[in-house]
Amino acid sequence: HQDVFLKVNMMQGKGVAYAPDYYYTPALERRVLNSQKEGSFDSLRFRRQCRREFQHEVEYRQQQLHALGIFGDWESAGKNLDPRHEAKIITSFGKLRELGYLNKDRKSGYWCQKCISP
Numbered sequence: 001h002q003d004v005f006l007k008v009n010m011m012q013g014k015g016v017a018y019a020p021d022y023y024y025t026p027a028l029e030r031r032v033l034n035s036q037k038e039g040s041f042d043s044l045r046f047r048r049q050c051r052r053e054f055q056h057e058v059e060y061r062q063q064q065l066h067a068l069g070i071f072g073d074w075e076s077a078g079k080n081l082d083p084r085h086e087a088k089i090i091t092s093f094g095k096l097r098e099l100g101y102l103n104k105d106r107k108s109g110y111w112c113q114k115c116i117s118p
Contacts, residue, residue, distance in 0.1 A: 006018050006071055007071065010071070017073055018071060018072045018073060019072060019073040019074075019076045019077050019078060020061075020062075020065070020072050020074075020077045020078070021077065021078040021079075021080075022054075022057075022058045022061065022077060022078065022079045022080070023080050024050075024054050024079070024080050024081040028050060028053055028054060028057065029050055031053065032046065032049050032050050032053055033046075035049075036049075051081065054079075054081050058077075058079065062074060062077075
């Protein structure tokens with residue numbers, strides 16, 4: 001839908017910019033886990049395979065969008081698997097852990113510390 005609005009605005013002479021965002025999902029990890037052999041698990045190999053699968057998925061989506069004639073700034077497309085995004089996420093989790101919002105328990109915690117509601 002967004003492409004239709006962008007094209008209309010471009011045809012009216014307005015300057016528009018569209019850069020697609022691609023999201024790394026747990027479904028991709030499940031696919032990679034299901035494709036691996038049973039037995040040994042190598043986390044480094046797993047992460048590399050996930051990155052390759054994600055890159056392949058992004059390229060496939062871009063080909064589909066190009067075939068449909070969709071305008072976009074493909075060079076500055078957002079990917080949440082970029083190292084800078086990962087660093088931000090890890091930093092945020094570190095801050096949450098320092099503040100005591102995260103722990104290693106497997107039991108569920110409270111959603112709201114004030115209300116003590118699950």
